[in-house]
Amino acid sequence: MQIIKHKSKTNLYLLFTRWGRIGDGDGQHQLTPFSSLDECQKEFCKVFRQKTGNSWKDTDQFQTKPKKYTLIKLNERQMQKYTNVPIDFQQLQDDNQHPPSKLQSSIYKNFFKTFLNPQAIRTNLQKTELDVEWMPISQLRPETLQKARDILVQLNKDIEQKEKLKLTIQQSQCTEPKEKVESETQQTINDVQKSEFKCLLDSICKLTNEYYTIIPLQGYGDERLPMIDSVQAVKVQEQKLDDLVELELS
Known part of the structure; x- marks a missing residue:
């Protein structure tokens, strides 16, 4: 707005x-x-x-509401644009045009050459699938990346608990009660477990939505965003965050 x-x-x-x-x-x-x-x-x-x-007027006390838009805090540093600065990219890519390196170790030389390679940066950025038009790397705050990590930690806990509870429910359904009293007690336990299972699913959906809100992915304008509902899916997103941290530093 x-x-x-x-x-x-x-x-x-x-x-x-x-x-x-x-x-x-x-x-x-x-x-x-x-x-x-x-x-x-x-x-x-x-x-x-x-x-x-x-x-x-109370954005400093903003609280996220269910099924409402939320605020995303961006990096406040100023980005200066200089459009009239001549840059000879061919000369930059020509090693013969560079001053000789004072680094003695070839390992360090190769490291900095790779670290400052724009093509390598673009390749790593593509791996993260971040929507840079909506959320440029320069606008990713460390607090945002940490919040995304915290969400993934909670997602991992909920997913593990969900899988354990799912197994328990399946086992109880395969066991036939011997008496009526036991059957009623077991039914009560099953109802509680199913209610807890539903709460975990709701939490996973909510956390997934919150994660994609602060770390938007590209290419999903006409497709459904994938749920982060497995331990493997969490690991994939953790790797993307690691890549984003490295890119933000570079």
Whole structure:
């Protein structure tokens, strides 16, 4: 959401809103004109509350609401763009044009050559499947990456508990009770286990959604995002986070 003042018309303000699925590079957008800044601001605050369940003036105390949009904190460092700086990329790639390295070890030389290789960086970035148009690497905060790790840790715990409970339920269903009293007791236990199992599934769905909110993947604009509902799926995402940390440092 953004308020835009028209360059030439003094009494024209536009409320720009854009929405879409995480990972969808296009999405949808809308421009609503207003004749005064006050009207535009009121509509902005109204839409913000409708979509998030929070007040715009209290964003420092923002609380995520069920089935509502949430805020994503981005890196606040300034990104300066210099469009008129001439760069000779061919010269940069020509080793003969570089000053001789003072490093004595060939291992260190190869390390820095690989570390600073733009093609290697692009290749590793593709492996992470991060939607860089929506979330550039430079905007990934360390706190965001740590929160993503914490989510994966909790997901792993829920998944392991779910698998144990699933096995217990399957075993109990294969065992026939000998007496009626035992049958009623077993039924109560089964009901509790099934309720706990459902809670675990709900938690896994919620955590998966929260994870994709802060670490959006590309290529899922028209497809369903894969559930992180297995230990192997968690390990895959952990590796992606490791790659993102290395890219963020580089």
